[in-house]
Amino acid sequence: MGKIKALEGVEPVTMIDTPARLDYTFTAGRATSRFLKGLEQKKLLGERSAATGKVYLPPRGADPVAGVPTEEQVEVADYGVVTSFCVVNVKFYGQAMECPYVCALVVLDGADIATFGLIQEIPYEEVRPGLRVEAVWVDDSELGTTLENIKYFRPTGEPDAPAESYKEHV
Amino acid sequence: MAKPNPSDVEVLSAPLTIEYPFRRSTGPVLGAFFTGLREGVVIGVKRQDGSVLVPPSEYDPESAEALDDLVEVGQAGVVTAWSWVVKPRDKHPLDRPFAWALIKLDGADTGMLHVVDAGERSRMKTGMRVALQWADERVGHINDIVCFLPEG
Amino acid sequence: MRDVAVVSFAQSKHERALPGINEVEMLMPVVGQVRDQIGLDKNRVGFTCSGSTDYLAGQAFSFVMTLDGIGAWPPISESHVEMDAAWALYEAWVKLQMGEIDIAMVYGYSKTSPGDLPDVLTRQLDPYVYAPLWPDSISLAALQAQAVLDEGGTSEREWAEIAARSRASAKNNPNAQLTGDFDPEAILAEEYLVAPLRKHDCPPITDGAAAIILAADDAAREFSKRPAWIRGLEHRIDPQSLGVRNLTRVVSLEQAGEAAGVSKDKIDFAELHAPFTYQEVLAKRALGLSDEVSINPSGGALAANPMMAAGLVRIGEAADRIIAGEGDRAVASATQGACMQQNLVCVLEGE
Numbered sequence: 001m002g003k004i005k006a007l008e009g010v011e012p013v014t015m016i017d018t019p020a021r022l023d024y025t026f027t028a029g030r031a032t033s034r035f036l037k038g039l040e041q042k043k044l045l046g047e048r049s050a051a052t053g054k055v056y057l058p059p060r061g062a063d064p065v066a067g068v069p070t071e072e073q074v075e076v077a078d079y080g081v082v083t084s085f086c087v088v089n090v091k092f093y094g095q096a097m098e099c100p101y102v103c104a105l106v107v108l109d110g111a112d113i114a115t116f117g118l119i120q121e122i123p124y125e126e127v128r129p130g131l132r133v134e135a136v137w138v139d140d141s142e143l144g145t146t147l148e149n150i151k152y153f154r155p156t157g158e159p160d161a162p163a164e165s166y167k168e169h170v
Numbered sequence: 171m172a173k174p175n176p177s178d179v180e181v182l183s184a185p186l187t188i189e190y191p192f193r194r195s196t197g198p199v200l201g202a203f204f205t206g207l208r209e210g211v212v213i214g215v216k217r218q219d220g221s222v223l224v225p226p227s228e229y230d231p232e233s234a235e236a237l238d239d240l241v242e243v244g245q246a247g248v249v250t251a252w253s254w255v256v257k258p259r260d261k262h263p264l265d266r267p268f269a270w271a272l273i274k275l276d277g278a279d280t281g282m283l284h285v286v287d288a289g290e291r292s293r294m295k296t297g298m299r300v301a302l303q304w305a306d307e308r309v310g311h312i313n314d315i316v317c318f319l320p321e322g
Numbered sequence: 323m324r325d326v327a328v329v330s331f332a333q334s335k336h337e338r339a340l341p342g343i344n345e346v347e348m349l350m351p352v353v354g355q356v357r358d359q360i361g362l363d364k365n366r367v368g369f370t371c372s373g374s375t376d377y378l379a380g381q382a383f384s385f386v387m388t389l390d391g392i393g394a395w396p397p398i399s400e401s402h403v404e405m406d407a408a409w410a411l412y413e414a415w416v417k418l419q420m421g422e423i424d425i426a427m428v429y430g431y432s433k434t435s436p437g438d439l440p441d442v443l444t445r446q447l448d449p450y451v452y453a454p455l456w457p458d459s460i461s462l463a464a465l466q467a468q469a470v471l472d473e474g475g476t477s478e479r480e481w482a483e484i485a486a487r488s489r490a491s492a493k494n495n496p497n498a499q500l501t502g503d504f505d506p507e508a509i510l511a512e513e514y515l516v517a518p519l520r521k522h523d524c525p526p527i528t529d530g531a532a533a534i535i536l537a538a539d540d541a542a543r544e545f546s547k548r549p550a551w552i553r554g555l556e557h558r559i560d561p562q563s564l565g566v567r568n569l570t571r572v573v574s575l576e577q578a579g580e581a582a583g584v585s586k587d588k589i590d591f592a593e594l595h596a597p598f599t600y601q602e603v604l605a606k607r608a609l610g611l612s613d614e615v616s617i618n619p620s621g622g623a624l625a626a627n628p629m630m631a632a633g634l635v636r637i638g639e640a641a642d643r644i645i646a647g648e649g650d651r652a653v654a655s656a657t658q659g660a661c662m663q664q665n666l667v668c669v670l671e672g673e
Contacts, residue, residue, distance in 0.1 A: 004202070004242050006211040013204040013310030018192045018454050020445065024380040024436040026186035029344025033182045034175065047175065060390050061347045067364065067393025069350060073175050145182055181342045186436070188380050192449075200450050223566065225451045231561040251472075251569055253464030254517035261441060261456035270461045272565050280565035283452055291517055296472045312451050 031061030034073065036145035042137060046111050048072040054112040058147070078150070079134035080108035080115075081161040083169040087124050102127050106153055107169050114169055121154035129170065130160035199228045202240050204310035212302070214243045214278050221279035244276030246301040246321055251281065254291040264317060269294045273318055275302075287317040326418045327542040327549030328645075328670065329535050331638030332356035336499040336530035336626035339435035345379065349431045349531045350391035356427070356533040360545045364393050367535075368423025370400045371414045373407030373430040374630045377442050388431065399423075406430060407532065408595075408633030408656030408666050414536055415555055424541040430631035431531030439527055439629070447660060448562055459660065460524060462564070464516040466661040467600040469569040471518055478518055481599035482506035485522040485624060488599075492621025499626040500526045525597035530628030532635045550641035550652075554582030554669035557656075564661060575608035575655065575665035582653075582667040584609050590649030591616040593636035595656045597623040604662065605655055619643065633657065637668050644672045 028036060031047060035058050038045035046055040047070035049063030055074045056063070063070055085104035088097070102124050105114035117135075119127050133153035143149050196204055199215060203226050206213035215226030216239040224243055229236055252271040258264060263285050271294075272281030287303075288294050300318035308314035332355040340348055357364055370392060374385045385402050394400065403409045407430020414426035440458030447453045470476060486506045492498035509522045535545070542549040558574035558581075560567055567573075579585075592615050596602035602617065611617070618624075620639040623632045633656025640654040649672075656666040 004206070004211070004213060004240055006209040006242065007202060007205055007213075007240075010205065010209060012198075013201050013208060014196055016194055016196055016204060016311055016450065018194055018449055019190065020192055020453070021187065021189040022377070022380060022437060022442060022445075024186040024188070025183055026380065026436055027181055027183040027341045027344065029347050030175075030179050030181060030342060031347070032344065034179050036182055037180065060387065061344065062350055062390040063393070064390040065393060065395040067350065067353065067391055069347075071175055073173055183341065186380050194449060196450070203451075223563075225563075227563065231563065231566050251465050251469040251564075253461055253468055253519075254514065255461060256514055256516065259441065259456070259458060261444075262458075263455055270457055270465050272465065274565075280563070282565055283455065283457060285455070291514075296468070312454050 029061060031059045031070065035059055039147060039149050040143055040145050042143065042149065044076045044078055044108060046074045046076045048074050055110060056113055057108065057111040057115060074110060076111045077109035079132065079156060080106050080111070081166050082119065082127065082131040082133055083107055083114055083129055083166050085119060085127050085129070100124050104153070105169070106133060107166060117150065118152040119154070120152040128160070130163060130166070132156045132158040132161060197228060199226050199238065199240070202226070206242070207312070207314040208308045208310035210304055210308070212243050212245060212275060213240050215239060216241055222277060223280050224275055224278035224282050241277070243278045246299060247273050247275035247278065249286065249294070249296055249298050249300055250274050252286065252294050252296065254294060263313070267291070268317070271300070271318070273300055284315055285317045286320070288320055293320055324419055324421065324538045325542065325551055326415055326536055326538045327546065327551045328637065328641035329537045329542055329546040329549050330356050330360045330362070331532070331534050331642050332359065333497050333532040333631070333635055333638065334530045335497050336528045336628055338499060338527060338529070340433060340529040341435065345384065345388050345431060345433055346391040348433065348529065349388050349429065352531045352533050353392055353427070353429055356535055360535065362425070362535060362545060367425050367427045368399065369414055369417045369426045370398055371402065371410040371426065371428050373403050373405050373410040373634065374432055375404050377445055378432045378434055378437060378629055380437055406630050406633035406656050406658055408637060408668070409557065411534060411536065411634060411637060412555060412557060412666060415552065418536060418538045424538050426536045427533065428536065428634065429531065429533035430634045432629040432631065433529045434527050434629050435529050460516050460519065462660045463598045464519040465564070466569045467518050467523070467598065470600050470604065473570040476600065476603045478510060479506065480603065481523050482509040484599040484602050485509055488618055488622050488624040491619055492625030495620050495625065497626065498621045499528055501621065501625060519598065523599040525623045525627035528626050528628045530626060530631055532628065532631040532638055534634060534638050534641070546645060548645050548647065548672055550644040550670045550672065552668060553671045554584065554667065556581040557664065557666035559664040562663065567661070569661055572604050572608045572662045572665060575605060575657070575662065575667070578665050578667040579609040579653070582669050584653050584667065584669055587651055589615050589651055589653050591619055591640070591643065591652050593618055593620060593622065593640040593652065593654040595623055595633045595636045597627050597632070599624065601657070601662055609653060609655070609667070633666065637670075640668070640670050644670050647672065
């Protein structure tokens with residue numbers, strides 16, 4: 001290193017702050033907008049692929065298998081079966097939930113792919129694949145164009161779904 | 171029950187902001203440059219051929235060899251390229267019309283990018299001399315330089 | 323080396339903004355068309371490569387969602403570059419040269435309208451000494467433009483004529499966004515945006531997508547009666563620091579053009595990716611193109627500039643004209659980075 005008088009004996013800079021912020025106007029597109037508008041009416045509207053017959057929820061406008069648009073709307077139930085779950089023990093920055101809590105993949109009756117959701121009203125150690133659950137919605141006055149309309153899923157009390165019935169989702 | 175997708179749908183939109191704090195480590199070469207800014211001097215690095223890069227880089231852009239021969243350069247120099255911002259954007263360093271410029275400080279062989287607060291476009295000319303204006307409070311950041319002003 | 327050709331090209335109708343649809347909905351018809359128009363079954367595509375950038379959508383991994391529009395099941399061999407899809411085409415071409423596959427699909431897209439592009443592009447700059455100043459893309463292009471003016475040999479008038487010619491040529495391009503007859507005198511009378519650039523010297527903001535099918539040897543002949551053979555494909559990059567470069571020359575484009583063999587034979591037309599008018603002057607010089615060469619018959623990036631696809635579109639537009647027999651040898655270029663820092667050259671020939 002060359003010798004520079006001004007640098008001698010001073011605390012060197014080793015870090016710099018370079019914050020960055022960019023603002024966008026996000027548009028949801030047609031399929032997502034249809035889905036969100038349905039949620040406002042407490043409806044879960046999936047879309048079906050003409051190519052494969054599968055129902056996707058939330059829909060994105062495309063059948064990811066065939067790469068063709070999904071053309072039909074299918075109302076899907078707000079109850080279904082847990083296919084996989086995890087118990088979260090580590091808090092992350094900005095998290096609102098108390099640990100431990102359970103996140104799960106839930107295949108709602110009528111849908112062909114799983115939806116992500118929280119599982120509550122059951123001790124976390126009792127959550128299991130096959131557990132039948134139903135959505136708990138916010139009060140009607142709080143409904144908006146958002147999946148946050150569903151606060152969480154809770155057990156319905158029905159017998160567990162047999163493994164055969166959801167094995168392709170595991 | 172299935173029905174065809176409705177042909178008309180109100181497409182929803184919402185503001186989306188991405189914002190990151192980014193705290194970056196500087197290493198010894200850029201660290202020296204930023205320390206210099208905090209202390210009120212500008213530092214460059216000498217290449218094998220004796221030419222001086224400002225701002226300094228850790229490696230020679232042509233030969234890729236590691237560089238560490240730091241030198242102090244002047245605080246005034248020559249505009250080698252420039253453009254004139256008629257309507258400043260929110261994130262620009264200045265909020266009145268100004269010039270972006272590459273400024274080759276005395277003792278340096280490359281231009282550093284910064285802004286010239288020339289007042290009017292007619293005051294800008296390639297080859298003009300400009301002098302560095304320091305911020306009153308400096309932390310070791312490129313913004314420790316507020317701008318350059320036309321000399322004379 | 324295997325003979326690799328462009329056998330199909332498709333692009334969207336480029337628009338200032340497509341707020342009603344998302345990226346998947348925008349891309350899907352283009353990908354469908356590029357396969358369907360040559361009767362290619364998606365299962366015959368051995369490799370798929372895309373170009374896009376998350377910063378335009380403001381979402382990390384945004385390109386993963388667009389795979390929904392490709393039909394990536396059964397699982398496909400796929401890759402992605404956070405760059406213009408011209409570089410995705412390069413990656414696909416390499417894969418074809420390795421002999422592992424015979425057919426590849428390349429696509430590029432962006433919705434630029436949701437964000438503020440000139441600010442977004444500051445994020446590609448040196449994060450220590452450039453980006454914190456937020457020097458937007460137009461400001462930096464203007465800085466290079468001034469250097470080019472200072473050096474001599476071009477003028478704001480020449481740039482206005484390039485702007486006018488481009489948008490006039492674009493009248494024949496059904497996919498172009500900015501088309502029409504503009505008077506260079508009227509352009510020159512307008513206020514500067516960032517001097518020495520005026521609004522007409524700059525590309526439009528565009529939402530759009532494009533896709534290309536590459537095929538090798540017999541596969542190319544199976545899908546096209548007159549494939550556009552890639553006879554040269556090279557890319558080079560200049561240093562990142564503007565102060566270290568001579569901004570009046572694009573050395574990386576000169577090197578890529580030389581390596582790709584542009585000057586080996588007559589060039590009938592060129593599709594040059596020059597989002598700013600003055601950049602066409604630099605590109606023409608760098609590739610050694612004479613005044614006889616027709617430049618940007620499509621209108622070029624000045625008529626439609628879908629980020630991350632505009633370079634691929636140059637290759638596609640050149641290929642389409644070769645395939646249609648409008649010329650026998652063409653050069654297409656793509657550029658990335660501030661002040662044309664990184665450049666790719668593609669030389670195409672009909673049989």
